[in-house]
Amino acid sequence: MNLFDFTLNPYALLSLLGLVTNAVVIYLVATSGYQVLTQRLYIAGQIAMVLWSASETLVRLSANPQTANFWYLVGAPGWLFMSPLFLIFIIAYVGKEKFLSSIGNLALLFFPAFLLLFFAWRTNFLVNPDPSLARYTFWGWDIFKLPLFGIFMAWLDILYITSLVLLFQLRAKTEDPVKHKQATFMILGILVPVIVGSFTNGFLPVFKLEVLPLAVPLTTLMSVMISYSILKYKLFIVNPSMVVTNIVKTMNEILIVFNPRHYIDFVNDAVENILGYKKEEVTGKHIKKIVGSQWPDFEKNVLEPIDSGEQVSGVEVNLETSSGEKIPVSFSSSLFKDEKGKIFAEVGVATDIRKTRRLIIDTIAERNKLTVVMQSIIDGVFALDTSGKITLVNPAALKMFNLEKKSITGKKLSDFLIMTDGNQELDYKDLLSRKKLTKDTIILQRNGLKITSSSGKQIFANLTSSAIKEGLEVGLGAIITMSDVSKERELEEMKLDFVSMAAHELRTPITSARGYLSFLQNEVGEKLSEEQKSYLDKAFIASSQLASLVDNLLAVSRIEQGAVKLQVASCDWIKTVKDCVSNFQPLAKEKKIKLSNLSPEKLPLVLVDQFRISEVLSNLLANALNYTKAGGSVSVEAEVENDEVITHIKDTGIGIPEEALPKLFTKFFRVSGILEQGSKGTGLGLYISKAIVEMHHGRIWVESKLGEGSTFSFSIPLIS
Ligand code: ADP
Numbered sequence: 001m002n003l004f005d006f007t008l009n010p011y012a013l014l015s016l017l018g019l020v021t022n023a024v025v026i027y028l029v030a031t032s033g034y035q036v037l038t039q040r041l042y043i044a045g046q047i048a049m050v051l052w053s054a055s056e057t058l059v060r061l062s063a064n065p066q067t068a069n070f071w072y073l074v075g076a077p078g079w080l081f082m083s084p085l086f087l088i089f090i091i092a093y094v095g096k097e098k099f100l101s102s103i104g105n106l107a108l109l110f111f112p113a114f115l116l117l118f119f120a121w122r123t124n125f126l127v128n129p130d131p132s133l134a135r136y137t138f139w140g141w142d143i144f145k146l147p148l149f150g151i152f153m154a155w156l157d158i159l160y161i162t163s164l165v166l167l168f169q170l171r172a173k174t175e176d177p178v179k180h181k182q183a184t185f186m187i188l189g190i191l192v193p194v195i196v197g198s199f200t201n202g203f204l205p206v207f208k209l210e211v212l213p214l215a216v217p218l219t220t221l222m223s224v225m226i227s228y229s230i231l232k233y234k235l236f237i238v239n240p241s242m243v244v245t246n247i248v249k250t251m252n253e254i255l256i257v258f259n260p261r262h263y264i265d266f267v268n269d270a271v272e273n274i275l276g277y278k279k280e281e282v283t284g285k286h287i288k289k290i291v292g293s294q295w296p297d298f299e300k301n302v303l304e305p306i307d308s309g310e311q312v313s314g315v316e317v318n319l320e321t322s323s324g325e326k327i328p329v330s331f332s333s334s335l336f337k338d339e340k341g342k343i344f345a346e347v348g349v350a351t352d353i354r355k356t357r358r359l360i361i362d363t364i365a366e367r368n369k370l371t372v373v374m375q376s377i378i379d380g381v382f383a384l385d386t387s388g389k390i391t392l393v394n395p396a397a398l399k400m401f402n403l404e405k406k407s408i409t410g411k412k413l414s415d416f417l418i419m420t421d422g423n424q425e426l427d428y429k430d431l432l433s434r435k436k437l438t439k440d441t442i443i444l445q446r447n448g449l450k451i452t453s454s455s456g457k458q459i460f461a462n463l464t465s466s467a468i469k470e471g472l473e474v475g476l477g478a479i480i481t482m483s484d485v486s487k488e489r490e491l492e493e494m495k496l497d498f499v500s501m502a503a504h505e506l507r508t509p510i511t512s513a514r515g516y517l518s519f520l521q522n523e524v525g526e527k528l529s530e531e532q533k534s535y536l537d538k539a540f541i542a543s544s545q546l547a548s549l550v551d552n553l554l555a556v557s558r559i560e561q562g563a564v565k566l567q568v569a570s571c572d573w574i575k576t577v578k579d580c581v582s583n584f585q586p587l588a589k590e591k592k593i594k595l596s597n598l599s600p601e602k603l604p605l606v607l608v609d610q611f612r613i614s615e616v617l618s619n620l621l622a623n624a625l626n627y628t629k630a631g632g633s634v635s636v637e638a639e640v641e642n643d644e645v646i647t648h649i650k651d652t653g654i655g656i657p658e659e660a661l662p663k664l665f666t667k668f669f670r671v672s673g674i675l676e677q678g679s680k681g682t683g684l685g686l687y688i689s690k691a692i693v694e695m696h697h698g699r700i701w702v703e704s705k706l707g708e709g710s711t712f713s714f715s716i717p718l719i720s
Pocket of ligand 1: 623624627651653654655656664669670671672681682683684685686687710
């Protein structure tokens, strides 16, 4: 028998096309990059297809029935195994891989194929290779098929129908439109060749009906369609086993699978990055190899618990690199047990915690630095949590208020401190930020708070409450710093007390000296020579200046001691201005200055201490006349703007240099080098005026140009 007795039959080319196409499909799918079970099963089915197409090609080329029958039977594993392999591919594709892990299920699927193969090769039950029974048709020699062949076709169709059912189920279940489309595509891909092919190649030949067997080209078409959707839509990408394989491959943690005898069965690529071992160097080796000198520790804390069936989680141990460096890792495990509960594999995941350790050390160092700073600064510091409870306090704060650390941690500031600003108690809620911050912020800053602690100690302090932008996340509500200003305050008070006392003591003798001088001027002035009279006048002027200085000093010290209390009443501001202007008319006349009142006839009432606010008006008017030369003019104008009355005192005097403007309202400030007329000033008038205006919740300001004049303005709120 010549097995290579071939002659050309054009129909063989159709089978050859199937062979080549299926081979190309195998190549494309195998190199598409997703080495997963589904893909491998698909390729296995395709290999069966190639074998079948190759056998059909050779059958069609055979010149005699012996050769044809021989090649037909060579291809039997191809056409017998193709369909069960295709079914298991579909089973895996629809996500029922678990079904395949049972040997029984696999046997059920493949047993008929083996049995039929046995029949084909060893018996004449399926096909009869007797050359005299073979028929010659237009596509070549056709082997004699027995009725069992029809049963084989029925079995084959059952397998394909099962595949179709699984695909229909998937199609009905999925909500993903692309997956839906794919399932439809695959169903159509299977349906056409299976129906047509099983008739042309199976059922019809059994009934001796002569049609061209189209199964190979049609099944090839199916392969092309399915492969196209595999490659185009990356069907296998979401396959869970591929996901797991990928994770294991790419994860940063070392994954070790070892047996109960502690020999490593599997380890992932991370072992190379972290420990410097190649996978092959440690696979099959005892786990001791990667633990190194830390073995006793590892055995006790990791292996013993695992072996006794416990799961360890986040145990910190050291592993050792190939060069002997210790790597701290966090080790967690899980176990695989058989049905009898016996452990057959242990899986460990080791996470490199070098970075975390570094971070922790840095954080601790940072905290220690902070603690040292807190210990050594003289300001008191409290850290509050978001509910205002104290979480941290420094020694300076404890000393400042005579407190014990343990008696205040966890408490709120209001539990042991009373803070008052002026007469008002501080609202402790103001110390904490109410909203999420976008940057580090000072929430509250108050100077000169009076703070009384539960220990009875009282101090004056400047307080700053700040918050950091991560506060909410780390539970830090605010950091309160307090600097004790009691000493400064005491000194200030002593100074004020001294000034006030000195002024008081000076007032009486000055008043009496002025009285006597005035008496002398009146009584003996006539009898004195011009020169003597001028001495007397100068002495009187000097004593008047002294009296005004003393009065101003007294006023300043009373203001600063907080001793000035306003006696407010509603007042007709227009009348007050009018009276004040007319009081200054004689002086203006004497100095040859035009003094005018430009205020309107009527203005709403204001709530003021009339005596004090008139002092401001007089002060500004006196200055205006004082710093304006003869021939100049001074005008007063009151007007309503928004909810305030604003009074302007405008002069055409000498003006104020620009650099002096910012300091004008400070204590004892006087513009130097100006031409002063009349009595010398004290530099306290504007300071006192500002204090009085601010007590009325108003503002005072000046606009001036050197040589052209000045306009002083102040506002007082209207009665609302
Ligand atoms: P003084 O008692 O010296 O007037 P003030 O506090 O009232 O003290 O004024 C401070 C300084 O401001 C004055 O010494 C003067 O130099 C300047 N000054 C005040 N008012 C005027 C003004 N209307 N024109 C020019 N300079 C002025």
